Amino acid sequence: MLLPNPKLSTPSSKLLPHHSQNITGVASTSLEQNCKLSRRNLSKSSLLLLLGIQTTLTPLLDLSKAQADTISPQIDNNPTKCSDRVPTKKAYIDVSIAGEPIGRIIIGLYGDDVPAGTARFSSFVSGKAGISYRRKEFVKIMPGYVQHGGIRSYGVDAERATAASGTLQNLVEEWERGKRGEKCSEIKAGSVGIVVRDPLRPPPKTKIVARNGKLEVEEEEIAVGPNGTEFVITAVDSPELEESVLVIGKVLEGMEVVEKMREVKTVRDNTGSPYFRVAKVIGDKRAVVAERGFNRPYSKVVVTNCGLMELESESQ
Template sequence: MLQNQKLLQSSPPILPPTAPLQGQSSPSLPALKQSCKLSRRELSISSNSSLLLLWGTQALEPIFNLSKARAEENLPKTNKNEQEEENLNCTNKIATKRAFLDISIDGKPVGRIVIGLYGDNASAGVARFSSLVSGTAGISYRRKEFIKIMPNYVQHGGVRSYGVDAELANSTGSNLAVENLKQEWERNYEQCTGTKNLAGTVSIIVRDPSKPPPKLKLVARKGKLEIDQEEVGKEPNGTEFVIATKDSPELDASALVVGRVLEGMEVVEKVGLVKTVQDNTSSPYFRVAKIIGDKRAVVAERGFNRPYSKVVITNCGLME
């Protein structure tokens, strides 16, 4: 019995079984069982080694996860910094030229508004506004009225795209098309996030977001019936502008920011306090008339928020 215990304790380490050489017989089953037996000490050492390996893997896993998290964190930070820099360029624009508007209410002068124009950020819009302020387009904002006063902004009526104004524009070769203004508005709208028409900004109205889609109709051309699109309503001609008295996100879908008020914001606020025709769109009578297409509802809607007093630009131009 003691000899068997000594034999087990002094048994050599287990080696992987090898194929028997030629001329040698395979080991017997009792011999294989005896070679597979391990002592408690050997089992303990083997178990401790496995535990150490498992513990080392678990200890390194948080380090790998931390490195991976830091790598992922660095990537969004780069994109975030680029976005912040882009937004900074959108909000902190530099005025390349200045324009002025002298305002009167019911014939009484109330002061001058000085506007800084963003020639580098909205070149097409600034060119249009500058040509109308200076009169180089053959037409000007001079002696033209503000037609709408809203809680967050005041709107100037611009110049007409018909009649005398159109004739003067055509004689100087000016183009009142708004396609290039729309393209510039789309580019700035996608590039800059957040509210564009902040308090004190000046913007040109380039599109009407409430305009209904065109109607389809059959038209006879050269003896054939073709489907044509009929535009409903008219788009703005790119000469109307607004000055925001407060942050006006509702203007972002229709107006291109071309500058900001540098001096005379108190004059803009005086214009904003002028009494206007009451907005009656909540009336059930107006709603019914609007639904059935009553022209009186359309006429009434055009008059909402119009000032009772006459607010006019008496003089305007570019400043050196």
């Protein structure tokens, strides 16, 4: 607080009447007393000021909350409802654990909602791609879902898969439509989806290489991204998979088979180790290799047979 300058603000006694001098003296004394506030008084004053501001803003905050409650149902009212999706195709997967058959999973595919994803999955289930999911393993058993390893990303199998079903871009576009709210992206219990991206994949590392006597900067990809052939089947609601999975269908029959798969013992997940986290951040390839083994079943969980089925409406 600025104190008044006596030389400027206090008039000379010769220029003011006697009673004016008394008033000025009293005012100066009062101002001096008011300015001599202790830290404790200042703290109390600040507290009272904050309480006053909170009291003033509380009605405004309550009004904003009421407005948000009024607006939110309109935002959540997505014209593309998950309950509106109707399966247009049916597929089946027979599963065995350690060579022992455990049953069949029947899947309804949303051909109208995700045509690219449905066509891609159907081509691998039916063998139309020249390669299928038959005799290939589930590579990850998580508490909430099971994940199939899909088709290899190299060699003749990968070439056949790409030639028959196209690139991954079509699936990514359908997945992005879900992120924008143009289609349903919820992953409920019993959902079947194709893995289109890896949200935990580290960014590419920049390195300097020598070519033809010149130094060039290029990016080295860490780990291998999904190729659009891996798929998951959820046993519980799994919203965390919305960042990586495109839902293409749901389990119509055989959830008890999925439960049996979840009971298989797996390799312990060590992602919580500080040593692993540091190695993953710096792009250590040993961490990438180790991560592939986490949650891997000790017993082989294999698709022994698979194919497409006719819908009841088609058979009639």
